[in-house]
Amino acid sequence: MKTKLFLLSAMFAGTLTSCIKDDATTVVHNYTDDEYAVLTQKLNLPVEVDEYGIQLPQTLGGFKTFINSKEATLGRVLFYDKRLSSNLEVNCASCHKAELAFTDGEQFSPGVTTERTSRNTLALGSFPSFTAYYGSGGTRMFWDNRAGSVMEQSTETMKNPVEMGNTDLAELADELLQDKMYQILFEKAFPNNPWQSNEDKMLIALQSFVSSIGCVNSRFDKAWADANGDLTTSYPSFTQEENRGKQLYMANCSSCHILTGSSFFGGTSTPVIAANNGLDMDYADEGIFKISSLPSDKGVFKVPLLRNIELTAPYMHDGRFATLEAVVDHYSDGIQNHPNLHSELRDANTGQAKKMNLNESDKQALVAFLKTLTDKESLAHVRYSDPFKG
Ligand code: HEC
Numbered sequence: 001m002k003t004k005l006f007l008l009s010a011m012f013a014g015t016l017t018s019c020i021k022d023d024a025t026t027v028v029h030n031y032t033d034d035e036y037a038v039l040t041q042k043l044n045l046p047v048e049v050d051e052y053g054i055q056l057p058q059t060l061g062g063f064k065t066f067i068n069s070k071e072a073t074l075g076r077v078l079f080y081d082k083r084l085s086s087n088l089e090v091n092c093a094s095c096h097k098a099e100l101a102f103t104d105g106e107q108f109s110p111g112v113t114t115e116r117t118s119r120n121t122l123a124l125g126s127f128p129s130f131t132a133y134y135g136s137g138g139t140r141m142f143w144d145n146r147a148g149s150v151m152e153q154s155t156e157t158m159k160n161p162v163e164m165g166n167t168d169l170a171e172l173a174d175e176l177l178q179d180k181m182y183q184i185l186f187e188k189a190f191p192n193n194p195w196q197s198n199e200d201k202m203l204i205a206l207q208s209f210v211s212s213i214g215c216v217n218s219r220f221d222k223a224w225a226d227a228n229g230d231l232t233t234s235y236p237s238f239t240q241e242e243n244r245g246k247q248l249y250m251a252n253c254s255s256c257h258i259l260t261g262s263s264f265f266g267g268t269s270t271p272v273i274a275a276n277n278g279l280d281m282d283y284a285d286e287g288i289f290k291i292s293s294l295p296s297d298k299g300v301f302k303v304p305l306l307r308n309i310e311l312t313a314p315y316m317h318d319g320r321f322a323t324l325e326a327v328v329d330h331y332s333d334g335i336q337n338h339p340n341l342h343s344e345l346r347d348a349n350t351g352q353a354k355k356m357n358l359n360e361s362d363k364q365a366l367v368a369f370l371k372t373l374t375d376k377e378s379l380a381h382v383r384y385s386d387p388f389k390g
């Protein structure tokens, strides 16, 4: 009885000190003064936990993504911590820089050795909502779709001898927890939770952070919302060239590179998740085939979403194209007649590789439209930025 009373009053006191009510909102101070003093030795973190769920516009379903913000806060710190690599010099952000829509501008990226990655870094900021796109049982990760979750992807990346070079993630997580700062952040993210390992908590937190990334404030998104979700009309806030580019995009690109609702956002249409887009007749890197051994998967790769595409050069799994102009040239008249070339890129009558034969002004219009998909505002949000002090 005594213990019960004590517990009750402790809980009550806890509630009093941790919640301050004003008229409109309840502000929950996440840290005690002592905890905050420890954290702010190394980190710039807000006293109140940043909200990581994002409100999607009506055009994308109108719901708010559910992210555990305390996990994402820990994930943000881990994402930028160089202690996650064997030489203490590489963090996730070495290859995934927020201002470049979480890419790095390299064809292949340097990690902990003198070698480079064998593929071009995938953007993490090309989605309206990472969590909606990759959510439960949805799309798989990496250019060859080999990872089913960010936890799986992060395990592979951290253990990859070229990328982050760790051999034992359990040991790494335990080592991080020697640091008082991480003791606090792990406890906030996973309060009273002894049943999950530190390794799993580290991976879950990274997953929550990555899953929180989303970009829905591009000029396209605003114009689309103003048009009440109509993709076929001309947008008053677009130039004539951008509107022409949108038409070309809707006719030639949107079936694979979806802009819209689709099944991820509760819609019904199923987008093309992986395809061969006719880069070569013979692929040096055979993509999904290396995982599945199915001949129909030779030269088949993930179809990336294209928000922020302006920021993520160079392009394709091997970073072969330096510019969007070069990408558009490929689709206009360079598509190869690979046996696995997707039907969307074949001529409906002949079945041969499609020749769009765009003229110069059409090509420029298409590029102009692609640039309306840029959303620097979301990428610049402090909740995605490096929290470490100087
Ligand atoms: C040395 C560079 C490098 C580092 C460090 C790195 N990545 Fe990556 N990342 C890549 C490359 C390259 C790919 C594409 C690899 C592939 O498809 O085979 C990728 C792919 C991904 C993907 C898949 C995205 C998609 O759309 O399928 C995610 C998620 C990701 N990285 C998150 C992370 C996280 C989290 C970390 C830190 C734990 C990290 N990365 C560290 C280079 C890096």
Ligand code: HEC
Binding pocket: 123, 249, 252, 253, 254, 255, 256, 257, 272, 274, 275, 276, 277, 279, 301, 302, 303, 304, 306, 309, 312, 314, 315, 316, 317, 318, 327, 328, 331, 342, 343, 344, 345, 366
């Ligand atoms: C059949 C589906 C399909 C169609 C249609 C299609 N693409 Fe692609 N696209 C892909 C695939 C698959 C890749 C990745 C291929 C690779 O790297 O091997 C890709 C890659 C790209 C990339 C590079 C993305 C990155 O992050 O590196 C851009 C840009 C692009 N496509 C633009 C376009 C444009 C513009 C059109 C219309 C003219 C178009 N695509 C039509 C399937 C398609």
